[in-house]
Amino acid sequence: MEPFQHREDSGIPYFSLTLWEREFPHLIAGMSARDRESIQHPNQSNYAWTRSGSGNGVIANRRRLVETLGVPLSSWTCGNQVHGTVIREVDADARGRGHQSRDTAFPETDGLLTREEDVLLTSFYADCVPLFFYSPDMDMIGVAHAGWRGTVGGIGPKMVREFVRRGADRKRIRAVIAPSIGACCYEVDAKVADPLCNILPEADRTVLKSVAEGRWKLDLKEANRRLLRGEGLLEEHLSVTHWCTSCHPDLFHSHRRDQGRTGRMVAFIGKRKG
Numbered sequence: 052m053e054p055f056q057h058r059e060d061s062g063i064p065y066f067s068l069t070l071w072e073r074e075f076p077h078l079i080a081g082m083s084a085r086d087r088e089s090i091q092h093p094n095q096s097n098y099a100w101t102r103s104g105s106g107n108g109v110i111a112n113r114r115r116l117v118e119t120l121g122v123p124l125s126s127w128t129c130g131n132q133v134h135g136t137v138i139r140e141v142d143a144d145a146r147g148r149g150h151q152s153r154d155t156a157f158p159e160t161d162g163l164l165t166r167e168e169d170v171l172l173t174s175f176y177a178d179c180v181p182l183f184f185y186s187p188d189m190d191m192i193g194v195a196h197a198g199w200r201g202t203v204g205g206i207g208p209k210m211v212r213e214f215v216r217r218g219a220d221r222k223r224i225r226a227v228i229a230p231s232i233g234a235c236c237y238e239v240d241a242k243v244a245d246p247l248c249n250i251l252p253e254a255d256r257t258v259l260k261s262v263a264e265g266r267w268k269l270d271l272k273e274a275n276r277r278l279l280r281g282e283g284l285l286e287e288h289l290s291v292t293h294w295c296t297s298c299h300p301d302l303f304h305s306h307r308r309d310q311g312r313t314g315r316m317v318a319f320i321g322k323r324k325g
């Protein structure tokens with residue numbers, strides 16, 4: 052079953068993680084969508100300051116999204132992503148880091164987790180794989196940015212271990228693999244395929260399909276699902292979206308499709324104040 056639903060019923064359109072929001076109504080989780088206008092004007096649905104692009108409108112866009120979600124902008128918390136595997140816990144004092152400026156975001160951080168209410172964990176994407184985590188026993192939430200480097204570095208399994216270290220039962224941890232570039236559109240060379248093969252058991256290397264000498268189609272979402280299975284999450288607690296960011300210019304930014312001239316979507320998860 053598709054875990055996300057494209058919603059246009061209130062405010063700006065976005066993808067809601069309905070699979071979890073139905074079962075755990077205090078959760079707010081999902082991913083921003085872009086609209087038809089932002090095909091011409093990517094800044095209109097851009098949520099992050101990037102090194103190359105301008106950050107015009109980032110705060111206004113964030114404000115519109117949180118108004119749609121019904122949470123304050125001051126709960127928006129993020130890191131400056133570097134395709135690494137550093138995961139930080141957000142305590143009450145860290146609430147809101149990075150919401151108005153890159154300077155206050157967690158430095159060099161690609162994963163966030165918290166047990167706090169009223170903290171919106173956010174991370175940014177234009178093809179890389181967003182991983183969502185929830186442990187019902189600890190009421191702990193997490194989000195991790197898994198491009199091929201983060202995947203090879205094992206950021207997904209690392210998040211599971213961070214949850215378990217804080218008392219979560221790995222047999223109860225849920226994970227969702229969110230919209231990102233699909234195998235349909237993601238061709239890679241040995242620079243990506245070799246390190247991925249090194250971390251995947253032989254049976255799981257079917258996520259790479261040879262298409263030419265030294266070229267493979269890579270299913271990075273499935274690679275992450277298998278790594279999380281390998282870390283002990285149960286099959287029934289793992290869910291993978293069918294959405295490919297590159298296939299749908301009307302809905303998603305895609306760094307590869309748009310040759311870098313694109314904005315960033317935001318993946319978010321938070322717990323409403325009880």
Ligand SMILES: [Zn+2]
Binds near residue numbers: 236
């Ligand atoms: Zn595609």
